[in-house]
Amino acid sequence: MNRSNEQMNEESFIPGNQKVVRIINRAMILNLIRTKQPIPRTEIARITGLNKSTVSSIVSGLLQENLIYEQATSDQNVGRNPVSLFLRKNRFYAGAINVDPETTTLGVVDIDGTIIGTSSLRTEYAGPERFISRCTEEIKSLCQENRIDELEGIGFTIGGIVEDGNSIASYTPNGRWENFNVSRAIRSNWPGLKIVSAGNEAKSCALAELWFGGSEADLSSFVFVLVGPAISSGIVIDNRLLDGGSQASGEFGHITIVEGGEACECGNKGCWEKYSSDQATIKRYEGKSSSGKVSLNNKEITLQTIIDSAFLGEKTAINTLKETGYYMGLGITNIVRSIDPKAVILSGRITQAWDIIYPEMIKVVKERTSSGRERNIQILPSSLSEHSGLLGAATLVIKEIFDYYRITSE
Template identity: 30%
Template sequence: MNYNRADKKLIKKINTVSILKIIRERGPISRADISKMIGLNPATVSSNVSGLLKRKLIKEVGSGESSGGRKPILLELNSSEIYVIGVDMGIKKVSAGLIDIDGSIIQKVTLQYPEKAKQENVLETIKESIYEVVKKEDDDFNKIIGIGMGIHGIVDIEKGLLSYAPAFDCHDVDIVSIFKNEFKTPVIIDNDVRVMALGEKWFGKAKEAQNFVLLNIGTGIGAGIYLNGKLYRGNNFGAGEIGHVSISDKKIKCKCGEYGCFEAIASGTGIVTRFIEELKQGSSSSILNRIDVFHITSEEIYKEALRGDKLSIQILKETGNYIGAGISMLINILNPEMILIAGGVSKAGKFIFEGVQRAVSKKSINNNLKFLYIGETDLKENAGIVGAATLIIKDIFSV
């Protein structure tokens, strides 16, 4: 009998999720049309719809066209009543967003970590960002059904742990328990770049893609990988660490301890390192007329390139070649249909993308370039918070 009860409960959940998916994809839609589309009898559909209405996941939105009797009442997602918090934990800052179940951003807050932030500083700043984003909307937590978090580092999604974050020297931090206890709501976590890929799959450019890679190039470099329509995490949740593949014989040390890593060479940090090395070797740049060498950032280099500074342009064009070399590895190994580039470095596309295309063409197997799209994400700088929120949204639509 226990098995029978479990089976009935599972069947009801499967039916409810199926109905919810149809409403999301086809709404506004009537109960009768739902019944026809998924082959459930009208009474089962009405019972499940009643439960979804009580949970405020859907709402009634007027009447449809009559086919002879009473006009049918139409249903759609109740995006104005159900919110999710999405958290994007970066290396230098955290962004938190209040997101509806259509993936739209209601409010967003970005906070910088303190100088030389340790684990406790980072966690407190993340908590502050969540409280701040809800306060800005002048709302409480009653409408929030969960917190999704994109976490820098290696994340054990089954245990809810941040296994290792090299930027903060964090090991085995129970992120889910910490934030679930603080905010009294469900919490789901995953690696920061993987949630960006998830967001693009649900709400961005990759909706129809089955095999794609999202390459995030900012302070660090990482990849979120979709294979055969599913997010690939690897055997120990370590998939996508493309930043620690060697692409150069330059003696630039990576934070992993090795030299010539993709991240050490082509990330925002790598751009600054190579720029300063050129200055030390006697190259000149107009950037020194504005700021001293200690305040040079990749963003400032980009701004100077827009002003025509030759060294800034040179460094960014070289960066395009390095990024192309890294992308060609992904192309040759995975043969994806799409590679999406996200992160701050992608903003310098005017100087970078020509080099990317040139290196990709030179270093990739020609067959794997057929029908391949390479370009920016749709969600751009919001990919992190929307993707993190999608962890919770996806859970609603899953059995």
């Protein structure tokens, strides 16, 4: 686990009673241990500005809860080695349900972002209550297989608009889960869960990248772009996820990149996802291929077979992917112009062809952004690779564990 770069300091807190202040201080210290481990108590006091007795008291409580542990660490200086604090693994776990159009991925994840076990089901849109029941039973099986007695909660992600406060899917592209209360359905199958949280898939992936991503880039402000059957995005500004007034931020897939272009289901023409999604790449290849089949062993066309063919040197596949890179660059240019992020992170199968698409993307961005801005923008593949969706769902729970765990017992 590498980071959340959240800037937390005592001056930013709103005054409140001692119980509230202690809860806030506790969350701050726990997150500091998570991001800076190994870290001694003295360093926590220095960074936070809290007095040593307050730090010691809160750390003692975290030790009693088994959220952290302490251990002597080596020091080059002469004398006794300092005692540092670490986040305890194999103690608290989150379940994850990531719903994609065809496949739903399920998993159990440690609070440090380690994936313990995964499985998958074919996504069913009819009868969401029944499908959620199947998902929870599958997660229970994963817990049994990995000898996990208890989950702190389950996170659920799906494309569309999800009301984070009450975990209701108010709009989904398939149209069959609208106004579906995800939390109620999960809790009816697993009543003892402390946390149930649902969110938009791309936004949750952005949150996972912020918490668990391994990139060395400065990701205090970035846009996460999830490329698949559609294109969706999550926006992080100053280490905070941007929801928008109606929780519909990040719909960059429906910005226009080709004036008067191909009609989109949203009613617009020339939308980004009509030219850069997986289906757009496949359709473009089919138009170039006389047989409608990839030449590699005459397989049915999928994005994976196109990528495989490109790696084997097939020119049609290479040119198709280069065109996708070009169109990706047009969309990213609009993101750079409107958000001015420090980085754009791409996730999806298309990133397997990074060496082919990246030169096309960066060329377009450099040509179409104002002088100087392109020198600062970074376009990177997600460090979470194919696990971004699953970790996004788990992070919805893990974030609550760190921010609010056992507030009622404080």
